[in-house]
Each structure stands twice: as C-alpha cells, then as structure tokens.
Amino acid sequence: MSNPTYILRYFPLVGLSEACRLLLTAANVEWTEEHPEWPQEKPNQPHGRLPVLVEKNPDGSPDFIITESCNIERYLARVYGFVPADPKQAARQEQICELMADVFSYLSGYIRASSDESKQMFLGKFEALLETLIEVQTKLIEGNGNNGRQFGDSLSYADMVAYGFYKKLMIAMARFDANVPKFVKSKLTPKITQLIATVEADPLLEKHTSKAESLAAAVSV
Amino acid sequence: MPAKVNCKYVLRYFDRIGVAEGSKLLLTAADVEWKEEHPVWPQEKHKQPFGRMPVLVESHSDGSPDFVICESGSIERFLARTYGFIPNDIHQAAIQEQLRDQASDMFAAFISQLVAKSEEDHKENFAKFEGLLTKLVEVQTKQLRENGTNGYLFGNRLTYADIITYAFYKIILVGMVKRQANIVDVVRPRLTAEIVKLISTIESDSLLASYMSRSDSLAAVVRPPAKF
Numbered sequence: 196m197s198n199p200t201y202i203l204r205y206f207p208l209v210g211l212s213e214a215c216r217l218l219l220t221a222a223n224v225e226w227t228e229e230h231p232e233w234p235q236e237k238p239n240q241p242h243g244r245l246p247v248l249v250e251k252n253p254d255g256s257p258d259f260i261i262t263e264s265c266n267i268e269r270y271l272a273r274v275y276g277f278v279p280a281d282p283k284q285a286a287r288q289e290q291i292c293e294l295m296a297d298v299f300s301y302l303s304g305y306i307r308a309s310s311d312e313s314k315q316m317f318l319g320k321f322e323a324l325l326e327t328l329i330e331v332q333t334k335l336i337e338g339n340g341n342n343g344r345q346f347g348d349s350l351s352y353a354d355m356v357a358y359g360f361y362k363k364l365m366i367a368m369a370r371f372d373a374n375v376p377k378f379v380k381s382k383l384t385p386k387i388t389q390l391i392a393t394v395e396a397d398p399l400l401e402k403h404t405s406k407a408e409s410l411a412a413a414v415s416v
Numbered sequence: 417m418p419a420k421v422n423c424k425y426v427l428r429y430f431d432r433i434g435v436a437e438g439s440k441l442l443l444t445a446a447d448v449e450w451k452e453e454h455p456v457w458p459q460e461k462h463k464q465p466f467g468r469m470p471v472l473v474e475s476h477s478d479g480s481p482d483f484v485i486c487e488s489g490s491i492e493r494f495l496a497r498t499y500g501f502i503p504n505d506i507h508q509a510a511i512q513e514q515l516r517d518q519a520s521d522m523f524a525a526f527i528s529q530l531v532a533k534s535e536e537d538h539k540e541n542f543a544k545f546e547g548l549l550t551k552l553v554e555v556q557t558k559q560l561r562e563n564g565t566n567g568y569l570f571g572n573r574l575t576y577a578d579i580i581t582y583a584f585y586k587i588i589l590v591g592m593v594k595r596q597a598n599i600v601d602v603v604r605p606r607l608t609a610e611i612v613k614l615i616s617t618i619e620s621d622s623l624l625a626s627y628m629s630r631s632d633s634l635a636a637v638v639r640p641p642a643k644f
Contacts, residue, residue, distance in 0.1 A: 242518050243551045261510045263517035265489075270510040286485045286494040293487035294466055300524060310534030327467050 199259075201226035202249040203267075204240070206233070208367060212246045214268050214359030217394075220403040221350055222275035265296055272352035288346055288353040291332065295360040298324045302364065306371045322378065329382055332357065336386040343386075343393030350397045358394040361387070362410045380414060388414050422477040425450035427491075429470040430457065433591030433631075435488040435523075436470040438516075438583035442492060444627040445574060446499035489516065496576035512570065512577040518555065519584040522548040526588055530596055546602075553606055556581060560610040567617025574621050582618040585611075586634045604638055612638050 201219055205212045207230045219226040237243050241262045248267045250259040261267055269289065272278040278285050301324060305317035335345045345353045361379070368375045388411075395404050395411045425443055429436035431454040443450040461467045465486050472491045474483040485491050493513065496502040502509050525548050529541035559569050569577040585607075589600055607615075616635040619628055 242514070242555060259507055261514055263514040263521075266510055266514040266517050269513065270506060273506045273509075282494050282497040283483055285497075286490050289493065290466075290485055290487040290490040293490050297487075304528065307540075308533075309536045309540065312533035313537045316531075316533060331466060 197253045198222075198224045199250045199252045200224065201251070202229050203227070203246060204229045204231055204249070205246040206230060212264060212267075212359075213362050213367075214356045215246060215248070215264065215271065216403055217355040217359060217400055218268060218271040218275070218277065218352070221277065221355065221397075221399040222271060223399070224275075265292065268292070268352070268356055272355075277350065277355065278352040288351065291335070291345065291353050292356045294324075294328055294331065295356060298328050299360065299363060302368065302375065306368070325379065326382060329384060329387060332390070333384045333386040336390055341386075343389040345390065350394065350399050354390065354394050355400075358391060358410065361391055361414070365410060365413045366408055376413070383414055423474050424448065426453050426473040426475070427451075427470060428453045428455055428464070428473070430454060433587055435520075435587070436491075437587055437591070438492045438580045439470060439472065439488065439495060441579045441583055441624060441627055442495040442499070442501060442576070445501060445579065445621075445623040446495060447623070448499070489520065492516070492576070492580065496579075501574065501579065502576040508570075512575060515556070515559075515569070515577050516580040518548075518552055519580060522552050523584055523587060526592070526599075530592070549603065549606060553608060553611060556614075557608045557610045560614060565610055565613065567613045569614065574618065574623055578614065578618050581611075582615060582634065585615060585638070589637045590632050590634055600637060604640075607638055612640070 201224055203212060203215055203219065203226060205215075205228065207228070216228075231239070231245070233245075240247050241260060244262065246264050246267060247260060247262045248270070250261075252259070261270055269278070269292075273280070273285075278288050298321065301317050301321035305314055305321055308314045308317055332345060336343065339345060339347070342348055344351065345357065361383075364379045365376045391414055392411045394400065395409065425448060427436060427439055427443065427450060429452065431452075440452070455463070455469070457469075464471050465484060468486065470486070470488055470491060472485045472494070474485075476482075485494055493502070497504075497509075502512055522545065525541060525545035529538055529545050532538035532541050556569070560567075563570060566572055569575065569581065585603075589603060592599060612635075615638055618624065619633065619635045
C-alpha cells in the first residue's frame, strides 16, 4: 500500500513549521507546500490559522486535515515512527518540545510587545527559560551517551523539533532583532552545537538541508 | 482500559486553578491514587526538573524508579493515553489534541492581556484573546453539533477533549475571576448553548464526582442569568 501524500499550508518563512518540514522529509513521503493568500484564505482553515496539514490518501478516502503546529509535529512523528508509541517514552520527548514552545512564546511576546516595559518583561522570561532549556538538553545529550542526540541513536522527533527551534531563533528571528541570535549563540553549549550538526548531517534530511540555509554554519564559532 | 495497579501519583503545582486543572480532572477520571503537592515557591524551584510546575511524579510499589514528567500538555496527554481517555488511533488522537492546543493558545492570549504593562499592549492582546475565543467557541460548537449535541465532543462518554475544554473555561471563569473581575461578562455571553451543555454534562459525570465535590461549580457561572 502506498503512503499518503501531504500538503503543508503555511507562510513561506522559517516560521513555526520548520520542524514539520523536517519530519515530512525524514518520513520520505511525497509532500508540497502551499502558501495560501492571507487573510483571504483564513476562513477556509479549520482554526482560521496556519499551519495546516492535509493528508491525501491513495485509496480515495476524504482528506484528513489537522492544524496547530505542535499537533502536526506530534502526528507526523507518531505515524512515521520518530517517537516511541509507549506513552512514557513519548512524554519524555514531548515535554522537551513543549518547553521549547514555551521559550519561543516568550520570545514572540518580546517581539510583539509595544511598550518597553512589556518588552523587558518578556525578554527576561525568554532569557531565563532559554538557559533552563539549554541546561536540560545538554544533560540529556550527555546522559544519552554523548552521541549528539537527545534520545536514542537515530533521528528523533525531539531532535528535529530542537533543530527547527534553534533555526527559528538564530535565523528567522534575526530579521526582527539582531540581538536575539547573538544572545542565543552566546548561551549554546558544545553539546547543543553537536546536536544541531548531527541533525543537519542526517541522510534522512538531505533533501531538505541541501537546499536550506545551514544552521550548523550559523552556530559554529 | 483498566486502571494500572500499584502506582500512585503526585501532582505538584501552586494551590490554585491553573494549567494543572486538566491533569487534576484526568487523574480523577482515571480513578488512580493521587494527591496534590504545593511546593514552597520559589524555594523549591530548583528541585523541579525544569524549574517550573506542574510536575507529575508516578511512583511504583515495586520500587522501580519514579517516572517524572513536566509541562502541562505533556502530563495531560500521558495520563489521557495511559488511562484510555484518548483514542489509540493516531488520527483520532490528533483531532482531540488540536482542540487542547487551540484552547491553550486562547488561554495564553488571555494571560498576555492580563499581564500587559501598557494600555496599548493590553488593547492589542485583548483583541487577540477575543479573536481566538470566538474561533474556539465556533470550532467547539461545530464539533458538539456534529456529535449530536449530546454534551460530549466525541462519542457518548467522557474523553480527553471534553476534559480539557471544561478545564480551560474553568481556569478563566473560576480561577482567574479574582484577577480580572469582568472576565465572566466578557466570556459568558459568547458561550453557545452547546458549550453550556458540555460544561454541565462534564460537571455531572460520575467519573469526576470526587473532583467536583470539592471545587467551585463552573456550570453555575455559565448558566445564562435568569430573566425576570
């Protein structure tokens, strides 16, 4: 039975969907991106937002459509085996991904805030939680046998989400505030840099990484 | 799915109705032995794996190491999957989980407008909160209708989606009222009859009786005021 094919609807940016792109690539399925006219296409999306994932099945059954970026990432990871089915092992990876989402939402708050006071508040929270995240991830990598991975010995959901997360911070957010990549780079540990390099070099991701901007280059000394 | 034997839970959080509420409901519905802990804060921050709460600790009578999980959504999904409140089918699970992510985004916007430091930030964030709430109500109502308006979002018994839907309205309309008194007047008129029915259905579910008996009623808050 042939695999489904996918359409990822998003804005043409390294935004919230980089990890989705990595997961689709690693899954080795046929997929394309659509960049809906915005906001004209807003009412046509399940939650009025992007990203949206459309799964088209070869048996002709109706398209399966889901939304919410973290949900799409978890779905692809589960279907294509990049996260274990066991709820405990899955939770161990999901909590790291949820922590990354929380760090990013503080950063978004900082970027979007109008007043200096709000900006300072969000910046403080972003910096503190990023340091916590880096410490947690560094310990994970060290405890995982120092193989440049957070979990196991092959490309995982959490590693792809981590790569997408650091790419957002180092490359996507640079256009809003050049200080962000500077700060992030100053906090990265060698283990995180190793994680980024390991993911970027994975043969499963070659189709994507060969035509995308190199994060490993952006974080290297 | 039968309840797991020989394990019990501790849920660490602040002593308030917040993002751990969904987990409290799930632990109740799972009919497992569990209790809340309210670590002294911030003194016990460093003892938590991510320096934050909630934290779930699963301990085992056979002496195997505790299983510790952080982050409210991950805790909820772990409990829901382990105790059978979310389908094993990955497609169906994703349909329920996206409702949680949508509600959580709405709640994050609510918090942003609450803590906004300037009038301009408050207005912007409030507008965002209202927009997300409107869409959330629309999506929930559509699903409730498609499911036959029986008070449940899916099927005819309590699921993860019902629990988190109830939980997020509870946080805002009961938990946060002290911090923003007018929030009931903002949210209640927007709730459709279908959502009000879900809230009263969940609140009277026998699986949740022990939680509901010691918690303020959300159904009482959302009931349309009597007209004289």
